[in-house]
Amino acid sequence: xxxxxxxxxxxxxxxxxxxxxxxxxxxxxxxxxxxxxxxxxxxxxxxxxxxxxxxxxxxxxxxxxxxxxxxxxxxxxxxxxxxxxxxxxxxxxxxxxxxxxxxxxxxxxxxxxxxxxxxxxxxxxxxxxxxxxxxxxxxxxxxxxxxxxxxxxxxxxxxxxxxxxxxxxxxxxxxxxxxxxxxxxxxxxxxxxxxxxxxxxxxxxxxxxxxxxxxxxxxxxxxxxxxxxxxxxxxxxxxxxxxxxxxxxxxxxxxxxxxxxxxxxxxxxxxxxxxxxxxxxxxxxxxxxxxxxxxxxxxxxxxxxxxxxxxxxxxxxxxxxxxxxxxxxxxxxxxxxxxxxxxxxxxxxxxxxxxxxxxxxxxxxxxxxxxxxxxxxxxxxxxxxxxxxxxxxxxxxxxxxxxxx
Numbered sequence: 209x210x211x212x213x214x215x216x217x218x219x220x221x222x223x224x225x226x227x228x229x230x231x232x233x234x235x236x237x238x239x240x241x242x243x244x245x246x247x248x249x250x251x252x253x254x255x256x257x258x259x260x261x262x263x264x265x266x267x268x269x270x271x272x273x274x275x276x277x278x279x280x281x282x283x284x285x286x287x288x289x290x291x292x293x294x295x296x297x298x299x300x301x302x303x304x305x306x307x308x309x310x311x312x313x314x315x316x317x318x319x320x321x322x323x324x325x326x327x328x329x330x331x332x333x334x335x336x337x338x339x340x341x342x343x344x345x346x347x348x349x350x351x352x353x354x355x356x357x358x359x360x361x362x363x364x365x366x367x368x369x370x371x372x373x374x375x376x377x378x379x380x381x382x383x384x385x386x387x388x389x390x391x392x393x394x395x396x397x398x399x400x401x402x403x404x405x406x407x408x409x410x411x412x413x414x415x416x417x418x419x420x421x422x423x424x425x426x427x428x429x430x431x432x433x434x435x436x437x438x439x440x441x442x443x444x445x446x447x448x449x450x451x452x453x454x455x456x457x458x459x460x461x462x463x464x465x466x467x468x469x470x471x472x473x474x475x476x477x478x479x480x481x482x483x484x485x486x487x488x489x490x491x492x493x494x495x496x497x498x499x500x501x502x503x504x505x506x507x508x509x510x511x512x513x514x515x516x517x518x519x520x521x522x523x524x525x526x527x528x529x530x531x532x533x534x535x536x537x538x539x540x541x542x543x544x545x546x547x548x549x550x551x552x553x554x555x556x557x558x559x560x561x562x563x564x565x566x567x568x569x570x571x572x573x574x575x576x577x578x579x580x581x582x583x584x585x586x587x588x589x590x591x592x593x594x595x596x597x598x599x600x601x602x603x604x605x606x607x608x609x610x611x612x613x
Contacts, residue, residue: 265289280309313343401425416445450479492529579610
């Protein structure tokens with residue numbers, strides 16, 4: 209006949225494989241033979257929590273604590289059961305557990321999560337770091353610490369957390385996704401693409417956002433055909449995602465498939481009529497087809513919108529598309545500035561270069577790369593720019609590509 213101990217071991221194994229019903233039945237049998245055993249009651253609380261019955265799990269934990277008020281694992285389990293509907297009670301349980309067992313990494317992890325949700329950044333980081341001192345290299349701790357560091361603007365430290373996980377567990381999905389997204393937001397597209405490739409290879413069922421971001425990375429690394437495939441995959445998952453429709457439309461525009469591009473951008477515009485970049489491209493596409501329907505109104509609305517763009521708006525208008533409908537220099541400059549958003553952060557050396565002659569600070573080296581350094585509108589347009597650049601601050605180079613220079 210099975211003993212309470214063997215039943216408890218089988219229940220823990222069943223729980224580790226998410227066989228909740230089996231675990232519950234095994235614990236019930238064990239308690240039938242040893243109803244006073246605290247470890248069996250605590251195991252029942254874990255099974256109840258895993259099944260989503262947190263009210264009953266909390267009741268079971270309190271039964272354990274009535275018999276043994278200094279039972280730190282029961283306090284930890286009580287905090288987990290209370291989390292979400294009684295966060296104050298959960299915090300009190302975890303802090304009491306830490307008084308009894310200050311080196312309980314699991315309790316520190318749960319407390320850190322609660323503090324992170326309450327936007328208590330420093331306290332959350334302290335809890336995670338203390339837990340990592342006790343359980344170094346634990347992936348869940350490193351990942352959650354990385355998320356908090358990101359929210360606190362400490363991207364470099366967050367990146368180290370994710371990379372630390374991947375050194376030992378190169379296929380850890382959450383670390384891969386977090387690192388890829390962090391690099392993507394920093395516009396480090398080559399590095400981000402490497403992580404997205406690893407991610408989609410291991411998890412083909414990733415959400416549309418991952419495929420969309422991968423497509424953006426491919427586009428910025430000059431792989432437009434690959435970007436189109438990624439955007440198409442994202443669109444299969446979310447057919448009404450305005451951002452994906454627009455990205456695919458822009459990519460099709462770049463390879464000259466104007467009819468396909470117009471259909472995609474028209475649908476994106478219906479879903480998000482406020483996005484100026486889509487409106488500008490659509491108007492430019494209409495001109496490609498010599499479609500002058502309602503042109504004056506659309507042009508005036510777009511130029512008024514560009515004139516109203518403020519620094520805080522996340523709006524962009526492709527300057528070349530805008531040049532085809534507006535020849536006002538101020539508005540063309542506004543469109544170009546919007547397309548250059550977001551501005552890259554400036555480091556101290558860059559700032560010193562712009563202040564004039566600074567001893568020990570080298571001139572900023574600028575390179576201009578073009579295939580048309582010959583009789584062409586582009587060099588004619590930049591002659592004045594080149595003449596205005598202060599040679600005390602800038603070292604100028606021009607790189608001519610292609611034949612017929």
